[in-house]
Amino acid sequence: MQVLKFGGTSVANAENINKAIDIIATAAQRGPTIVIVSALGGVTDALIEASQRAAAGDETYREHLQAIEQRHLDTVKALVPVANQSAVLSAIKRRCNELDAICDSVFALGELSPRTQDRVMSFGELMSSQMVAARVQAASLRCQWLDSRELIRTNSRFGAAEVDFAVTNQQIKNLITESEQQVYLVPGFIAADAQGATTTLGRGGSDYSAAIFAGAVHADVLEIWTDVSGMMTADPRLVTSAKAIPHISYKEAMELSHFGAKVLYPPTIQPVMQLGIPLWIKNTFAPADHGTLIEVDSPPNHTIVRGISSIGSIALLNLEGSGMVGIPGFSKRLFGALAQERINVILITQSSSEHSISVAVSSTDAPRAKTAVDEEFAYEIASNKVEPLRLETGLAIVALVGENMKDHPGVSGRMFGALGHNGVNIRAIAQGSSEKNISTVIQSHDVRKAINVLHEAFFQTEYKQVNLFIVGAGNVGSKLLGQLAQQQDYLLEKLRLQLRVIAVANSKKYVINDEGLDLNTWQEELQEGEPMELTQLVANIQARNLRNAVFVDITASAQVAECYAALLEKSISVVACNKVACSSAYANYANLKSLAREFNANFLFETNVGAGLPIIGTLNDLLRSGDVVNRIQAVLSGTLNYVFNHYDGTSSFASVVQRAQDEGYTEPDPRLDLSGTDVMRKILILAREAGVVMEMDDITNDSFLPASCMEGDVAAFYEQLAVHEAHFRQLYEQAAAAGKKLKFVARYENDKAAVGLQQVGPEHDFFTLQGKDNVVLFYTNRYVEQPLVVKGAGAGADVTASGVFADMIRAARV
Incomplete structure (x- = not known):
């Protein structure tokens, strides 16, 4: 039969x-x-x-x-x-x-x-x-x-x-x-x-x-x-990569069905479980599919977690009060009051101090539950022994289920770490003594992200999905998107990373697609995009609440930098090519670093100094390993190094600067480079990363530009460069006569920093620095006589894009 x-x-x-x-x-x-x-x-x-x-x-x-x-x-x-x-x-x-x-x-x-x-x-x-x-x-x-x-x-x-x-x-x-x-x-x-x-x-x-x-x-x-081919590792409507579970035990199936696996009604299992009758979940529309076979004991498997399930529309009832401590019967009265109203308790958790007890019920039952409990404890509430029942709504339960969890330590830590890294706040936790189930109460709007994060952590051995929001689609941004398109297959195969570009924006428009943009046609899609409104874009990013989200800023915009805090507070990592934030007021810089730690997000800005060179990473490695930075000497402007390496008086200084801008080495406004402001920002960032509290005003700038060059717009700047050609020629000839070269040098020592044009001789480490290269010399407790040197191309769209790319990979792999 x-x-x-x-x-x-x-x-x-x-x-x-x-x-x-x-x-x-x-x-x-x-x-x-x-x-x-x-x-x-x-x-x-x-x-x-x-x-x-x-x-x-x-x-x-x-x-x-x-x-x-x-x-x-x-x-x-x-x-x-x-x-x-x-x-x-x-x-x-x-x-x-x-x-x-x-x-x-x-x-x-x-x-x-x-x-x-x-x-x-x-x-x-x-x-x-x-x-x-x-x-x-x-x-x-x-x-x-x-x-x-x-x-x-x-x-x-x-x-x-x-x-x-x-x-x-x-x-x-x-x-x-x-x-x-x-x-x-x-x-x-x-x-x-x-x-x-x-x-x-x-x-x-x-x-x-x-x-x-x-x-x-x-x-x-x-x-x-x-209408589905068996029980799944997660709800396929929420997790596109959910997989069918071929075999499962009765007890695991009961746990999954209780916590929202709607393919099976929870009481169903009891009559057949008692008799050991096999139960198949099959698909009417794909009868050849294996489906899920539920038996007393499922075959051995290597999966720690069997499935992830959830229940929505949950309310949390919190009963607290010092009058509960050491007094027996409070729990009995609480559950009796709920039972009298025929309210089903879904989850229970109690503090070890007995000061509070929390139970989860359906949101539809919550008003009746509060009335019933407040009436039951009316005397204790009136005498301040117990606080009125506190009700939290808009919640859901997400549960891990699996018999193998009891044999594997660290499952809870892995679960909470994955949720925490993605900014999913846990309101309550419950774990049965059988260790077949770990349940968490979270905000309803976090359910999709939470289930995807957990599915990725416990099932998704193929790859980790990372969702990118890129602001800045100019020279560097275009190069970055090209590198991403080129490397997608490699990252998936070698690093098990699936990088999806969800949004791209420039100063005029933005385009956003939850399934990811086509990196071969993003320019056309951007042209047809929405008018760029930064607050709206940030709101869209936050509302999507996607897992492993990374915001990438490839602009020089102060307005974009002001958005970092709001993003980090939502556990959205920030990768910044933009130097504005880290060179702003120290309080803002420190706050961003603190928010990143507090909300388990990454705030990475390697390209703030030296484009694609590992300068900040090297400095951080020194400090993390216990070293102390005593002195820094550096050429940090690829633009200025390019200019002074190519200016010899045969061509005008203005034409050499123009060439540097045309080749993409300068900031959008080249005055930031030639005035020394950009170098000031970079040495400031290095000093701060070395642990020094410093502001821009604390840095001495020995500028070589005549004051009139900084007046007016960029066109006026070039006109004034031509006017002062004799000044620039004199600087060059004085250095050349002494057998030296001009280098714009940044220095940090004894908690002080300065930048300025220097003549360096053949004996100096900077003398042979070519083209647009940067170099940083770190003098530390370990590197005293011979500094640790980081040297290489410090400007250019390709190398800057590669540095941003590297930061994105770091953010993704944490």
Whole structure:
């Protein structure tokens, strides 16, 4: 004997029912088959809506009933051969007439009791099962329709009746053993009490009906046919990479189904688990798929966590007070008050000090729960022994489930670390003594991100997905996006990183796509994008709440830099090519570093100094390993080094600067380079990273530019460079006459910093510095006589982009 149950989607229409008939026919060849069916998809909700409208005096309930009737009649006509339609159409019509009469009475009385509501809801399964039975008979199978109300005995708790298994099992056995049909077609979800009144087994009760029949006849197998290929490692609507679970134990399945795995109704497992009956979850629309087999003991596996599940619309009830400490009975009274209101407790956690206890309940039950608990503890609240119940809403539960967790230390740490790194705040934690479940209460808006983060941490061995938001699509930004496109396959194969560019913005427009932009066509998409409004873009980034999010700033904009704090507070890492933030007021710099630590985000800005050179990283490594930086000497402007390496008086100073700008070595405004301001920022950042509290005003700048060069706009700047050509020629000739070269040098020593133009001779480390190269000399406690030298190209779009790229990889791999 075997039991098959088909859910609402499997019998939603004639086409789907015919797929179910094929499955039933195949099963019937193996032996006698009991088939349990749900109502047509959506019909139960429609019946509830119609009855509630009737109770509210809304005459439109008749339209709803008419639509329900017509849907069933149309389905019969499409499903059952014409020669067999008459009887089933008549049966459906009788059911609908009876339903109309009940709802008319509800309308007249203006009252809808739980008993009447159960009676109304029963019509969905009664009509669907009779239609399916007619179709099975038309397929030349011996089929008997059974009314489950004559077989499943319950108490009179309407809406969620409890089964009397002694009576039920005997009634089912007696009927099945006295008949020799191939197929028994039974409506799910409904039953009857001892007085014959219709009851229901709770939403999802068709699964339960199937398990009741399977247990009663000691079936060889129970098959639940639905619209997914088994239980999944996570909800596939939330996690696109969720995988089917081929085998799972009863206990694990119960945990997953309790915590929101909607493919299975939680009480279903109990009747079959007691008898060790295998339970298959199968897909009506892909019957060849393996599905999920649930047994007493699942085969050994190497997966620590079996699945991740969640429940939404949760409220947390917090009872606190010093009067609770050491006083027995508080918990009993709390749960008694909730039980009196028939409020189900989903999760419990209590502090070891006994000062507080928290329970999670459905949000719909929360107002009643607060009223009941406050009334129960009215005396203690009035005497300040206990605070009024504190209610938190807008929450959800996310749970890890797996029997192997008990044998693997560190699962909780891994779970909390993954959530914390992505800014998911945990409001409460519960772990059963069996260690099969670790549950966390979090904000509802974090559920999608949390489940994806955990799925990645425990299942996603293929790759880690990183979501990038890039602001700045000019020279460096374009190079970066090109490098990303080139390296995507390599990163996926070698580093198991999937970098997705979710947004790209420039000063005029931005484009955003949750599935990731095509890196071959992003320019065209950006041209068609939204007008650039920075606050709106930041709000969009925050609202998406994506995991492993990295904001990449490739601008020189102070406005963009002002957004870093808001992003870091949402645990969105920031990679900054922009030097504005780290060279702003020290309080702002320190605050950004602190926010990154507090919210488990990365704030990386290697390209602030030396483009792609590992200068800041090297400095941080020295400090982390216990060294102390005593002195820094550096050439930190690729632009100025390029200019003074190429200026020899044969071409004008202005033309050499123009060439440097044309080749992409300067800042957008070259005055930042030539005035020494950019170098001041860089030595300031290095000093701060070395642990010194310093402001820009503390740095001495021995500028070589005449003051008039800094007046007006960039065009005026170039005009003044030409006017002062003699000044620049004199600087060059004086150095050349002494056999020296001009270098713009930054110095840090004894908590002081300075920048300025120097003449350096052949004996100096800077003398041979070519082209646009930068060089930094670190003199430390370990590098006293011979400094640690970092040297290389310090300007250019390609190398700067590669430095930003490297920071992105660092942020992604943490």
